[in-house]
Amino acid sequence: xxxxxxxQKADEAVRHVQTVREWEINQTMRAxxxxxxxxxxxxxxxTRRISTRFFARPNQAGPISDPPPGTVVDSEVTRPExxxxxxxxxxVRQGTVAPTHYNVIYDTxxxxxxxxxxxxxxxxxxxFDWRGTVHVPAPCQCAHKLAFLAGTSLHxxxxxxxxxxxxxx
Numbered sequence: 001x002x003x004x005x006x007x008q009k010a011d012e013a014v015r016h017v018q019t020v021r022e023w024e025i026n027q028t029m030r031a032x033x034x035x036x037x038x039x040x041x042x043x044x045x046x047t048r049r050i051s052t053r054f055f056a057r058p059n060q061a062g063p064i065s066d067p068p069p070g071t072v073v074d075s076e077v078t079r080p081e082x083x084x085x086x087x088x089x090x091x092v093r094q095g096t097v098a099p100t101h102y103n104v105i106y107d108t109x110x111x112x113x114x115x116x117x118x119x120x121x122x123x124x125x126x127x128f129d130w131r132g133t134v135h136v137p138a139p140c141q142c143a144h145k146l147a148f149l150a151g152t153s154l155h156x157x158x159x160x161x162x163x164x165x166x167x168x169x
Contacts, residue, residue, distance in 0.1 A: 017045065017105055025106050042116065043106040048135050052077065053096050054088065066097040069133060072117045073099070083107065085117055089124050089133045100135055 025043055033039055056067040067088045074085035083104040088097055102120060111119070123137035134141050 017103065020045070021105055038108065040109045041106070042104055042109050042111070044120070045103040045105055046136050046140050047101040047103070048098075050098070050101050052086065052099060052101070054086070054099055055096070066091060070121055071099075072114075072121075074113060074117070083113070085113070087117065087121060089121070089135060098135075 020043075029041075054067050054071070054073055055064045056071070057064050069089055069091055071088040072085055073087075077086070078084050084102060086099040086101050088099045091097060102117075104116065107116075109116075120137055121133075123139065124133040124135075126138040127134045127141050128138075136144075
């Protein structure tokens with residue numbers, strides 16, 4: 001029974017990524033760029049609330065601790081058919097550190113994985129409202145904040161013209 005539930009959830013996640021690839025990315029590309037222009041873009045699904053945890057042991061006899069900020073895990077627990085990785089962004093005083101999962105679903109940038117990982121880590125330092133790193137890259141944090149503010153402040157229905165466009169971009 002547990003296998004069926006886990007397997008079914010995994011299939012749903014794969015279908016969701018395929019839908020995003022086929023529909024949302026194509027619509028965004030058509031809306032923003034003419035057919036003759038092929039920009040270098042990457043679409044990355046950022047998942048912050050995950051149950052995966054990583055631990056480090058600096059030497060064989062030492063105690064187990066949280067990995068340092070900036071630690072990248074891109075093998076062993078990631079899927080070989082995907083371009084994905086985990087990134088530890090912060091240190092914590094109590095409990096265990098929670099990594100963030102990144103799944104690159106579309107990439108025409110030509111960046112090597114280590115460059116993409118470094119760029120992602122550096123983007124977590126750029127949030128204007130916080131001195132250290134945040135759990136997600138600054139553009140994601142800003143988009144989340146904007147969506148929250150719009151959802152709580154705009155108490156009106158969408159205009160008909162906006163309902164079929166990518167107005168949230």
